[in-house]
Amino acid sequence: MKLLRLDLLAFGPLQGTTIELASEAPCLHLVYGPNEAGKSTALRALHGFFYGIPEATPDAHRFRASELRVAALLQDARGRELYVVRRKGRKQTLAAADGTPLAGADASWITAGMPEAQFRSMFALSYDTLEQGADELLGSAGELGQSLFSAGTGGVGAHAVLESLRQEADALYRPRGRTQRLNAALTAFEDAKRSVREQSIRAEAFAEQQRSIEAAEEDASRLQLQRQQLMAERVRFERARRVLPLLAKRAELRRQRAELGEVAALPGSATEDRRLLERARRDASLRIEHVDGEIAKLEEARAALAVNDAWLEPVNQVQLSELRDRLLQYRRAQRTLPVRRDALSRAQGELHAMLERLGLQVEFAQIDSLRVSRPLEAKIREYARRGETVISRRAELARQLAAKRDEAAKQRGGLVARRFDPGSTVRQIELPLSPERVSLTLDQVTEFERASVELERELRAATDKLRQEEEALERTRRDLEALANAGQPPTELQLTAAREERRVLSLRLREELRVNARGAAGGERAVRSQSSVAGSVTPGARSGVANAGNAPEAGSEDVRRTNVRGARSLELPVDAGARGVGGSPAAVLGAGEPFDLAGAEELLRLLDAQSETADVIADRLRREATRVAEFARLRAAHAGCERQLEKLRSAAAALAERARDSERRWLELCSRAGVAPRAPGLMRAFLTEHRAEALRLDSLEREASRLEREVETESAQQENWRTSWNELVAKIGSPADASVAEVEAMLTGLHDVFARLDATKNDSREIEVLAHEVAAFERELAVLQARLLPDAEPAVWDAVADALLARDHAERRAADRRGQLEAQLTARGAERERALHEHAATERELAVLMQSAGVTNLSALEAAEEAARRARVLDESLAQVQAELLAAADGFEPAALEGELGSTVVPEVQARLQEVEDALERVEVEREAAVHTLESRRAGLARLRESRGAADAALDAGAELENARLLAQRYVRVKLAFGVLAREVERYRERHTGPILRGASALFSQLTQGAWRGLEADFGDSDEPVLICVRSNGDRVGVRGLSAGTRDQLYLALRLASIEQLSAARELMPLVMDDLLVHFDDDRAKAALQALGEFASVTQVLLFTHHQRLCELAREALPESKLRVHRLAPPPTATRELTLVRP
């Protein structure tokens, strides 16, 4: 597979760039592209062409991704050519030149079925890959299989891959390793499994646990029973220890009680009761004595008191009480009466002054006659308000009337000023202000305007028609002139004569030709004669022929001239006629010259041409006839046009007359309206505006009239009001012409006067009341003084009053004291009665006590009481002991206990109790231990019930197992990959060492310019097959002994040899190299270029570089036939033309 042309149609910055790669013989294609020229882009485009443009391409900037296109013309090993276009996309990205999509075998044809990986690794070389390959050689120490395989595959290299796989496998797992990830995971899994086992509770273990719990429960129960027995024993001895002293005490008490014998059943409180009774009897006696003394003292004090009961009579007390109440009021009246009388006198004086100010001269007693009643005042005020309204409304109407009159005057003045055309004729004509008359005028204007428009339209139409007819007339006139100037056509007779003459001449000519042809057939004479005829035609004869040729044309000369002048469109072959008729037979035969066969044939050809010309003339004659008919038609049309024109002119004149008539009527109308004739539009606008203004003036004047009427009405109302007003104000003493304000001032003044008058009257009445009250009080005081204190000095009423009140106070105090003493006496009497009663009651209760004790005196009663007390104490002690016994006996009958215990003594019981306590303590310890064991085992069982450790551990184990599974899978994959690759490397070495080594050896020698003789296979230190390089002097050097540059060349040699070896098996792709030799020195670069030039016979070789120097070296190293240098020009910025890159 090779490229004949690469078209970078739209890719990266490149557009329409073509690299021509066709060559007659295999050669090295050196593609030189300086920086920015697009070398790298071209390389990517080339790769994209073969294997598709990557999804994430960096070349979709000038063009959108979908627009990227790379095309190439390809040729396969069998010479088949195919032009293929690659676009960027996902499917069907290849197409033939005609746009037909390529797929399947057609698509794989362009890569010769080679996968991209192989192309990239083997056929795409750069210095980086060269260096990488050289490093691989070094890394493998020249191990033969790895070196050959790496050169055969390209890419990373077998050694590096094997090493990385081995390292990865070792990091995952080693048989005896611990830290490797898989080892660790397997260990963790085993640990987790162990944990599952350890944390799993077996059913037997659970049963065992249950059994141990049951055993512990039995132990605990047994010890509990022992404990209970011992505790019962302890209780019994403790009871005995408690009961024994109580039994002894009860026996002693019973004995003491028996000694007392029968005893009166006195209550326990008998002694206390008795004592209380005795004390109460004694207290009662003492109280009686004391009360008697107090009663005597009180009676003595009551007897000493002197009270005037008459003074205290209720009648006197009521009057004295009133006296006390009114005395203060009396004294205040005495003080204020003179003051108020003076004030009253002053107020009356001021009233007089106020009346004087109001202009009223009346006596004080007659002032009330001036009082204005409320209805009158309301009426006056109502009239005052109405008067203000009437006056102000009339004033407002008068103001509005004046304003309207002013406005109407201005409007009228404006209308006069707006008269249209204030010329002398119109000045005296008043414009009609009536809307109806204006409307009539407007209608007339409209009618005139409509008629004018109609007339104008008709006139315009007539004028247009007239113009059209004039134009038509002019056209027919011009056509007629043209036809008239076309000249006269030939007559039929002339044409027939000419045709006859031509026919005769033609027949004669043909006869002569036949005769002479027979005579001249064959023979030397005839040939010579023919030659002489050919050479003897004189210029004069040819001229004669030409002249004679003009004769048939003479008749048509006029027509020809006409055509030349004015009718080029007929395109008659006038020149051809002149040429064609140039060979006239008459001229030929009339010359008497020896027969010229060639000239005769020429004459015959001319005769035919003449015939054709004649036909053309005939056709022209027919067309002339047609023209004549057209001439006649035009003449008729011309006459019609003239008649129509005349009619139209008449119609136009009539219309003009109508227009003038209309104009006259309009002027007349304007004249009647008193306005200057103007355009109807202007006139209508003026009249419309004038009508609006006139309407407005009319409206203003109607408004003024209405206002005048209203003013008159209001004036009448105002007069009526004035009359009523005067009548009203006379009633309050105001003058008849008093204004509203004056009347209101009068009313206000009267209000003040009567307010002051009313106040004065009130004061006067109050003074009278006060004086009356003072007099009444003194009269009542005189009566009281006469009855109660007749000795007091009358008329000094203040002193009398004070004396009465002081005496009253003393009398009442004495009466109060007497009342108190009598109350005390009553209380003491009652107290004495109660003491007597209590004394008798105590006596009775003491008698009852003695009776119950069976005694008759108090001393015997006391002895009986003591005996009863002792018996009662003993009984209580016995009851208490009995109760204690019952409590201590734990529910047993004391008698039964007494019988049970018999003669047992406390110390004996104490000793037994101690023994029981000791035993109980021992059992308790054992029991607690048993309970603890039981609880512990139960808790263990509960833990077992709630355990989830095994389940958790199982989950952990599962997780570890999955982790180990992932790692083991990875290990298996890596180890198998290692095994496969290692074995394949060996297989490759075994198969290909011979041929590849031979080819590489020669290339290596060539690339090193003979410094190295070649390559050999040998065995290394570990008996592994290795690559050995042989110097020109025979020295054998391993790969590690080579310089870096030489290693590069060794790898290149191996790589090229591998490709060459591959060529035997399959069709190859072009070898594409990107600045492969950038680090080669000139000599070795030349050697390499030479080798690559020769390698072009194996497959097409494309070397991309941006070093100009490499081009020079290539030209030095290779003959022209082995080298094509292509220069990539920097892409133009905005051109879409194709750039052709030529060698």
Place this chain on the structure above:
Amino acid sequence: MKFVHAADLHLDSPLRGLARYAGAPVEEMRLASRRACENLVGLCLAEQVDLLLLAGDLYDGDWRDYSTGLYFSAQMSRLREAGVQVVLVRGNHDAASQITRHLRLPDNVYELSIDSPQTLSFEDLGIAVHGQSFATRAVTENLARAYPERISQLVNVGLLHTSVNGRAGHEPYAPCSLDELVNKGYDYWALGHVHAREVLSETPWVVFAGNLQARHAREIGEKGATLVSYSASGITHVEHRALDVVRYATLRVDLARASGFDAALESARDAFADLAANVDRTTAVRLILTGESAVHSQLHARDVALLENVRAFATDLGAGQLWVEKVLLETKPLASHASSQLEDGALGELLGYLKQLRSDDAALFQLSSEELHELRAKLPAELRDGEDGLRLDDPQRLRAELDAVEQLLLVRLFGMEAPA
């Protein structure tokens, strides 16, 4: 009246296939089967059911932790307190279980006989339950055939651990035909053994309740029990209730449009984001990458990084609910990158060798023996056996591995950017 039909509790059976990693919701996975069992009891209490029917396989057969049985007993005690009766039959796992043999259950739990079909009539509930437990792990006779005739006036329920007439992935224990069950005249067949819920018939109802909690990636979808309402006239309503606490899901992502490794990750991340938005409980996700893709080789070459990235964004997006169970690569190389037809050159010969190995079991076995014998000796049975077992002497398993080996070698040889 209501009863709940559940089966295949497999209490304390660990969830499988979950390799642990940082950020994985480990705690949520713990005791999933116990919490599902508690959900079952909770359902019985919440719905105030009268009866709980358990159709076998309460425990894993090889599970020996007796605390599992005690736990189950405690849960049944909760039902006893609520007056819920429990009827169960032993399944194949229970028959083999040490726990079953020793456990004493509360008196509200009735375990049906292993010797012959037994009927429990709950007159007060208007229902009769017929059933027979597995006596041994592998019961191959048709138990249903001997089940008693229906009892009139009661709703009749058959409780049976069976594979019916065979179910993929399940041992054919207690085989019987659907017709046989249908013709028995019962109102409801409460079946166990098959872990996928399935309603075989609605007249009468023949129902596999499915297991209560999924245990591995082949048991995808929601799991739970069947709540059945009935009246004297028969079954009135049947509904499935999800009770599982952890769910397995499969997430397929087509990478046909992925242009690179990062784009592939982004696609997977988007798919996880969609999934995360729709899960309501802890979910173990098996991510399967498919499609003819340009990143086929890179995915194989960077499978470790792929897994780590997927785990990372599952943790990031899942809010503690997503666990990446596994990432499977089922992608294919683009046709333009295919190298399988290449037979010449070093690369072609390498591919040819791999092709030869695929067809030469002896050579493949020899390769495996030489390269993997050290590992084989150390692999525990748990890794060797089972569907995902690393059977290093199984040519089929090794052939499947060769595909990955090919991708690994191609990427290693030609670099990360080189397509296969």
